[in-house]
Structure formats: C-alpha cells, structure tokens
Amino acid sequence: MLRFDSDYMEGAHPEILRRLSEINFEKNPGYGSDDYCKSAADRIRAACGCPDARVYFLPGGTQTNATVTDALLKGYQGVVSATSGHINQSEAGAVEAYGHKIITIPEKDGKIPAEDLREYLDAFFGDSGRSHMVEPGMVYISHPTEYGTVYTLSELEALSGICRSRGIPLYLDGARLGYGLVAEGSDVTLEDIARLCSVFYIGGTKVGALFGEAVVFPDPAYDDHFFTYAKRHGGITAKGWILGLQFDTLFTDGLYLSISRSAVSLAVELKKGLKEKGYSMLTDSPTNQQFVIVEKSKLRELEGLLTYSYWDPYDESRSVIRLATSWATTKAQVEELLELF
C-alpha cells in the first residue's frame, strides 16, 4: 500500500533521533531554559537575520495558533483570516475558545488578496458603528496556504504595508514553511518573512521533526508575557530541550531547507507525471501538496493500493484528492505512485 495522505506520516530526520539518543541521559533543566533551546534560538535568529528576535518552541500547530492569537489580541479584537484558513476550518474552535472571533475574507487560491484586506479595513475603520463590532486586531495568513499555494514577495509586502499602516500585527502560520520557502519559483525568503511579519512560526512537525513548532517574534516588542500565555494554553513542554534539540538540528547546515527541497522536487515530479497522464490540478501548487482532480471510478480502482486525503467534491463524476510528499518521501515511491495512475 502506497501512502501519500500527508507529510506527517513518518517520524523524524535520522540525525534528530541520533542526537536524542546521544543526550538521552544528560540532565537538562526544564521548560525551555536549557542550552539546546538557546542554541536553536540563536540559529533561527541568524537564519532570519533578526538578532533581537524572541523564539519559543511549542509542541503543535493548533496550539501555536491559539496561543499567538490569544497573546496578541485584546479582548475586543478578532483575527482576520481567509475563509479557507486553517484556524477557521480545522481547529475545532481553538481560537474562539479563548474568546476571539475569526473575521473572514473570501480567499483566492487560499490567499487573502491585499486589495480585499484593504477594502475591509477601510470599511471597518470608516464605520461609525464600529464600537458595536469586533475590531480586527491581527491578520492571519499561512504560507503555504491550505491549497499549497504561496504568497509572492510583492503580495506579502502589500499585506505587510496595509497591516503596518493600521498598526495591526501580521501573523504567518508556517506549519509547512520549509516547503513554502523552497517552492518552485518562489521569491520569498525566511529573511523576508521575518522582515514583513510581526510574528510567525516555523513548522517542525511536518518538516522533519518528531513534533514541535518555533514561534518567532522578529521584534521583541510583540512578545508580552508569551511564555505565560503558552503555559496557560498547556503549550510549555516540561522537557523543552527535546524541542530545542530538534530545531537546533534542523537549522544546522541548512537541513531544514535541504529536506524541504527534496519533498518539493518530488511533488513537482509527481505533478508533471500526472499532467502528462491527462490529470488536472485544482490549483497550480508549487509545494509538497498536490490537489488532483480524479474520476470517482478511478478512486474505486485505487482502493487498497493507495491512501490519500479526500479533499473536496468536484463535479458529479470527479473528486479532488490531496497527495502530499514529505522530507522522507523517496523517488521510488513517487514512481510507484505514478504507475497507479
């Protein structure tokens, strides 16, 4: 059985497991106060070009999203998201659980168009009745998006400029950031993101770690008691060094990007192969997730041979499925997959 459901199906990059074994009996202080977290944070600051950035390590993505929104929003504020945003669709109300509304803007290819954001904000702040409404206090985007697409540098700059002119933090969910940074044709670097966002996270769970995400505040002014917010969200890991060591490894010798590149180049190969066989894609994704339009009869054929993520209905005879590569996917697996189609 071939498995292309997602990018969180394998364990961790072997170097991570090797180092975990190596330090297993070292005694480290808890809650992120250890030297591995310090070293990992230093490497991330260097990679971002932000010597003053604050860096925190949290166990998972939903928790990171809920903690960041809770920490940055005031009680009367909500967070702006594309309707298709992960926080709006797939996190069981984790943001609302802390009292905050998600204000939605219709997405285009999974992204918030800068012009639509500007129009919404102009309308809101121009409305004399706005004190009866939830104020937009943060903008949430993800890169790549739920549809595997990425922002261009000029799109990011436009969003960032709008947010800054309103004094609203821009937050980038980087659950799959590695795959976005090496996306086919992308002109956005980690330094750009650090320059343009008020806060973002670098996903580990889906990019080579056992688990863990690194939250980065390029400007420390946005970090007001974030540790305590994370604690109250249950997001502080007693054995914090396990997170630190993983990110320390991923940010040594460019590992994070090199394993992302492998996944993306295999996904591009997969896309090319499927197109050659006549398949269409829902979006033109330059990252590790491919959304393929497939006949339902074909899906029945594939039962028992392949697992994938069912995504959306498409039309009467076809559905959209997601096929995802990961840092651990091999060329042989992709070739085997293509033979099934």
Add this chain to the structure above:
Amino acid sequence: MLRFDSDYMEGAHPEILRRLSEINFEKNPGYGSDDYCKSAADRIRAACGCPDARVYFLPGGTQTNATVTDALLKGYQGVVSATSGHINQSEAGAVEAYGHKIITIPEKDGKIPAEDLREYLDAFFGDSGRSHMVEPGMVYISHPTEYGTVYTLSELEALSGICRSRGIPLYLDGARLGYGLVAEGSDVTLEDIARLCSVFYIGGTKVGALFGEAVVFPDPAYDDHFFTYAKRHGGITAKGWILGLQFDTLFTDGLYLSISRSAVSLAVELKKGLKEKGYSMLTDSPTNQQFVIVEKSKLRELEGLLTYSYWDPYDESRSVIRLATSWATTKAQVEELLELF
C-alpha cells in the same frame, strides 16, 4: 554538578528510543488513528481491568488538566481542588482560561480530606442561594500530590463514594502516577484508581516517556466528544503514533512500574540517608520527591555542586528544597548526593 531538581530532566527509556528509530520510516495515519495507539490503549485497558475504557494520548499535563475539566464541566460548574493543587498554583490559569472557577479546600499533606469535601458539598447543596454561585461539578485530586504524598485506598474510596452520591466526577491527575503506584507502603493499585475515578491520567512525561500523558475514562459514558475538546485545546498531536508507541512500550512487560520502582527505592534510600544525617522532611513522602528542610548556610555551601528545586521558606534560618529521583537516576548518583550533606 549533581542534578536532583526534578524527574523530567532526562530523555526517555532507551527501549522507547529504540522502537522510535525502528519504525521511523513507517507511514502511519495521523491523529491517534494508528495501530500503536490502539495497542497501547488495549494494554492500558488490560492494566486497569476496564475492557470498555476510552483512552486518549495528549502531549502534556497542563493541557490534559485543562482539557479534562473543560470537557466534563458544564458552564455553570467549577472544579474542587486542594488549595495546593497543581491546577490552582502552577498552571497559569489554564483551567480558568476556559471559563471555570477552581473552588479550593485547604489541603492536609497535599490531600483533600474526605470529611472536608463532604462538609463543603453538604453546605453548598444545602444553601438556598446556591443558584448565584459556581456549582461544584468535578473533584480534582493528584496522586501523588504536590507534596509527594499518596492517598490510601480507604481515603480514595471515601472521596469516590462522596462524589458518586452527588453525581460528581472524581478526576485524578497522575502526572507521576507510576511513582504513586509503587510508593512505599501504598495499598492503591491502578485497578483501584480505575474503579474509583471517573477519569484519570497516567503520566508519561515524568515516568519514562519523552512526553505524553494517557487519559483514561474507565466508563465510556464520561467521554462525550473528548477528541474534539482535545483538538480545540491544541492537544491532538498530528503524529499521534509517537505517543501511542511510547505508552505501548511502557505498558509492555510491566516497564512502567519497574522503572517507577527504581526511582522510589532510590528516593527512600535518599530519605533514609538524610535522616541519618539529622535532616528533617517537610512531609513523610513515600514517593520519588523528597522535601528536605535545610539550613540556608548549607544551601550556600551546595552552590555549584548540586541543583534542586527551591520549594518554600521554612523559618528564619532554614528553607525547604525538593530533591527528586527519576526512572533514570542511578544508585551512584544518590550516594554522591548523600556525600554532599
């Protein structure tokens, strides 16, 4: 430098790391739907003597406490805890963050005396003004407690009986459950806990796992959408099999109890040794945490030689410190420690 600060300073039992490496490139489905979680749950059900129990794996203790209270309490209810309870002191308001009051009862040796619970509940439900007050909807205890003490079987039975007669779930926080189950002189088994509590968790983070806690509902009737509650708390790990595999390992061949026994017997040795040297303990702890009363001048001497957890002031010249052993502590380390005193 000797380190006796806590029981979360080392990694994981080597067998866990070995198996993680072994299955590293297996592709497992996400969110706890894999076979390791199934096997671990089966082993836990067997160990608890509860064939119908529901079992969930969450990454950490604070999150588990916040999720369980949120899932079992109704909006108008709060949770009863000893004033010294971990949820009341050390979790940054994680329970209140979801809207629930913690109703405190003064602790005795870290425990809630059954008689005090009964009096409080009788007073509450006998009060004609109670509809203006937060109703007790759950009782929270931990075993061992914050002071290393454990409930006796008859104490647990009394608490359980009071809760059942009021229809209130009894929740046991087992962050260090292994150390409690093998405590010197304890007459409480895992089966007793499963019989007497409505929900409890078996701590992994502090007892041999890299991270992770296993929530057990002995009676599935108490499990109403717990998965979704955990998701909204950010407590569902994408790579759930990492948790499942760890608990599967800990509950194979009695590993959970045997590594706990090692920690406890070394702690008892430590206690005995310190007493022989004239030291007094704050409580008579039969578990892996020892609370020692030490002259401040002695503490200054120990600087650079030993790390420990500062616990409480005691009197003008003395403080209380916590020394903890873990599943990974060696006899040699304890002997070295005793030489320092």
Add this chain to the structure above:
Amino acid sequence: MLRFDSDYMEGAHPEILRRLSEINFEKNPGYGSDDYCKSAADRIRAACGCPDARVYFLPGGTQTNATVTDALLKGYQGVVSATSGHINQSEAGAVEAYGHKIITIPEKDGKIPAEDLREYLDAFFGDSGRSHMVEPGMVYISHPTEYGTVYTLSELEALSGICRSRGIPLYLDGARLGYGLVAEGSDVTLEDIARLCSVFYIGGTKVGALFGEAVVFPDPAYDDHFFTYAKRHGGITAKGWILGLQFDTLFTDGLYLSISRSAVSLAVELKKGLKEKGYSMLTDSPTNQQFVIVEKSKLRELEGLLTYSYWDPYDESRSVIRLATSWATTKAQVEELLELF
C-alpha cells in the same frame, strides 16, 4: 427634527410607568422571585399555549443571545447563523467571548433558507473529518430579521423539522417579535413559534418596555440551570419585579400585539407613501423597519430635518437608509416624514 432612526427612542408604554409608580414602595423579593414575574410568566405561558414553559426576564438583547447560546451549546459546539445575523455582525463578539464559534450560512432576505441549512448539516455530519471541526449545536434565526423580513409558517416548519431530525435546538431572537407577529400578511403566531422553537425570546426593549426581554423555553427540558448561566453573564436583575411588571402589563389585554400593530400599520403607510413618490425599497419589509434606497443628494437635503439609520452603500449615487416606526410613533409624524420626501 423628525427622528425615525430606530424603535428604541422613546420610553415605555404609559401604563407601564403608571404601574411602576403605583407599586414603587412595595417591598418585593429580589432576582425574579416576586409575584409580578410569576404573573407575567403565567400570561406568557398562556399566550404561547405552553403550560409547562419556563420563562426568564433579562435586561437586554445582546446579553440574552450570549446567555442562551452559552447555556445550550456544549464546549465543542458552535451556533449556525445567517451571515447577516445580529449575533454575527453587531454584538461585539459576545457569543465568541464565551468560547463559541458562529458558523455562517449566506442569508437570503435576512433569512436562512431551509434547504441551505439542510445541505450544510448533511455535509457536516457526513464528513469523516468532522471531529476536527466545530459541531453545529444550535441554529439561530431572528424574526423579524435584520432586514425587516419575516419567516413564513412553512419556512419555520421546515427549519424546525431539520433541527429536530438532527437533535439541534432552534433559537429564535425576537428582539422585535411583536412587529413580526403582526407583520403584513404573516401567517406565524406566537403559538407557532412556541411549538417550533426550542427557545426564543420576546423583545420588550423595542416593543413598549423601558428595557427587558422574556426568554421562553416551551419545553422545560431545555432549561438546565439557565438562572445560573444568566447570573454568570451578569443578566440577573436584582429588582427583577421591574421586568416582571413590564411584561405583565404588555401581556394583559393584548397590549403587546396592539401597540405592535400600530407601529406596523404606520410603517406600511410610510412604505406605500414612499413608493408612490418613486422610491424603491431594499427588501419588501412587512414590519416596522423600512430600508429605503435614497439619492445621496437627497440625503444631504434632509440634514437637520430628519434622523435615520444609515444602513448600506447601494450604488455610486444612492445609499440605503433605515426608517423605523415604533409603538409610540404617531400618524402625524409619518405624514410629516412623507412631506420631506
């Protein structure tokens, strides 16, 4: 200056003020335990044809909406609303403040089409990934809607049937219920609403009372500790009899409906008059709120002569304004208004 901004601009029906003065020095027990509340609840039960209904009096509408949703939803659930619903647009996040997501369905004329609700619910409960999402736990509608429109009996029956088949309570926000019950051509009675909804409220603030809303649970099974929920929302008035006496008055001799009828017949006259003068309406509202499309140049002319509620932009040269009559509006005022157009 003529004022047609809203229906909450005058005080209370004079009979209410008369009775308040009459009983001013009576000593009544607090928090709704008095005889006026009992009598008012009896009259409401009779008017609804629900002898077992539970009735509560709360001070205002936003609070009522937040309290009802909090009381009926479980933690993992959200409330379905039309995108234009008052709870979604104009209540500053009062529902989300208690942790619940508002799940939106595009409105038609301010209403949720039954077919769209059915499709959404079928899709949700048919989705294998639904445990990662907020479950619809209640459906919120208002009658009249934000656009002054009303549900027909068959529309209400369809929504109610869908909700019951899923076990989901249907909640009707009746902030302006009086004006809806006497709407031009409406076939929906208070008894119908009590039969078809799990909970609803009868608005007083906008229909003849100084302030206050009456929450009705036709089936007492839906009332689980509602008093305590209202208390925790700050919605229990110490001098509850002030609310009781007002509803007792409004539900004596058909006052609630007769004053509503006056407002609606004047609004219909207003609509007719404006149409004769060539104006178009945004919706064909049969209730006391009329949404008129007006040239911006005309609006400038009206400055200093008339106040109204600005509603929406319409096109480059026109806007939509709301003109509302109330129980206190006079025929002379409407005639004067028409002369301005």
Add this chain to the structure above:
Amino acid sequence: MLRFDSDYMEGAHPEILRRLSEINFEKNPGYGSDDYCKSAADRIRAACGCPDARVYFLPGGTQTNATVTDALLKGYQGVVSATSGHINQSEAGAVEAYGHKIITIPEKDGKIPAEDLREYLDAFFGDSGRSHMVEPGMVYISHPTEYGTVYTLSELEALSGICRSRGIPLYLDGARLGYGLVAEGSDVTLEDIARLCSVFYIGGTKVGALFGEAVVFPDPAYDDHFFTYAKRHGGITAKGWILGLQFDTLFTDGLYLSISRSAVSLAVELKKGLKEKGYSMLTDSPTNQQFVIVEKSKLRELEGLLTYSYWDPYDESRSVIRLATSWATTKAQVEELLELF
C-alpha cells in the same frame, strides 16, 4: 409582614419616576449618546473632582464587575480579591467566565489588609517561578464590604500606594457606595476614591435608582475601548438615556448622599436599639447593613412577621442574619422592627 432583607426591594426615588414620565415621548438617540447621559457624566465628574474622567452607565453590578475586570486585565493576569469578595462568592463565576482567575487573600472584617496585599505581591514578584503562575493584574475591593464595613482613608491610601508602586490598577466596587460615603464616622469622600482608585463604580440599583451603575475612570488612560467591552458583555443598554436620567437625578442637589444618609441613620438607630435589647453584631457596621447574631428559637418566633437575609451559621443555638435599610426605609418601619425583638 416587615421586610428588611435587602436594599433592593423598592423601586426608585420618586423624582426619577417623575422625570421618566416627563420625557417618556421624547426621542433620544441610543446607546448612551444622549444628553441625559452627558449631563449625568458631567455631574459625576464634578462630584469626583475629575474633569477628565470617563463615565459609563451599565445596568447591573455583576456585569459591571465582569466587564471592568475583563477590560483591564491582560490574558495572563488575574484579579486579587478578599476571599469574602462579592466577585469570589456570589457572582456565579462571571469573572472566570472571561478567563480570569480570582486570587484570594483572607479578609479581615471584609477588607483586604494593606500589609497582607504587600506581602502577597512581594512574594509573587520575587518568585522566580512566577511565569508559570497567574500574575496579579488588578486589585478588587468593595466599599462598603460584604460585611457592611468601610475602609478608612489611611487604609485606602495604603492600598492605593501599594498598587501604584506595582503599576496595578485598584478597582473599587461601589454597589452600595452611597451608604459607604455617609457611613458613621467615615473619613472617605467620593473625591478621595476618585483620587485613589484607577476605576470604580457608583451603585444606583441599591441606592435610589430602578437599576444602573456608573463606572468611573478618573484617569482616561485606563479606558481602552471600554464601550466595546461592555457591548460584548451585553452591558450596553439600547435606551441608555434611562440610565443617564437616573444618575442625572441622583447627582442633582446632593440627592445621592441625602437618601443614603437617611438609610444609614436608620440603620444606626436599628443597631443601637438591638444592642440595648442585648443583641450582638457580627461586625461593627457603620452602614445600612447590620449583621445580627440571633437565637434560632427567636428566628422561629419571627416567622411570618419579618423577612431578612440568612447570612451564616454562628454557633449551635445562634445564626447571623442581615437586616438592611434602604433609601426608602421609614423610621416607623425601624420602630416596628425593634418591637419584634
């Protein structure tokens, strides 16, 4: 039957009802934007000696407490209260519902001793583990307290000084503020309170109004979007002028203090009379609430003749009851009461 249960048993001062009738058909703009609110706020600013104060009118006390704490606390903070504080005992978790812990300090005569507050704050901010705990972000007191006692000027100054040195707002709950300001022997004025507190409210519901409380921010810097916080708490009354007119009346010609004085002088007479008959008081209350220790056999005698608030058990044969006068209590009623004892 004589009724001395509480001070919220009668309607409103007749001048309020007269003015409500007088303006009943005036059309006023909604949500507090009317001229009565403006005038009332001006009179309150003058009475407080704070020309820049921000003033808001909310319908009730629990809501006011929940809104103020929500508006001033950050997510990681809680509010310090005496264990006996109203927010801690009698508001059904309204503060916790918005995610905030109440941190309790044992009360003395219903008050927080300044020295105990200082010790707690010193310990908290001196604790290296404080980032795992809820930070004290506000201090809540009431004046009078739940036991009818009042702070002295020097006690208030001490609390205020401690709070200011820590940058923590001091919030005074003045549900019965009038009765406190004219308490027997009190040296605290409204101007003192405005000078020493960051925010407080002037209670109307229990002091002559039908309902309503006036929140005062002496320094406008503490008012960050308070209107929207109140809206999201359901605390903004559509017919805001009803609140404004009431406070405008109460703050004209010293009415608020003069009606408070009447209640307090009758309560003092009542206390004196009971003492002469040999009764003891639980506290020496200089305000309108008297806490009397009474034989249970006597209470049985009083059945059918007198209603009061049962307060606390006292010893085997005696209970504590509360007898309260109000602005509407007459000398004849007090004399009749004394004859019963």
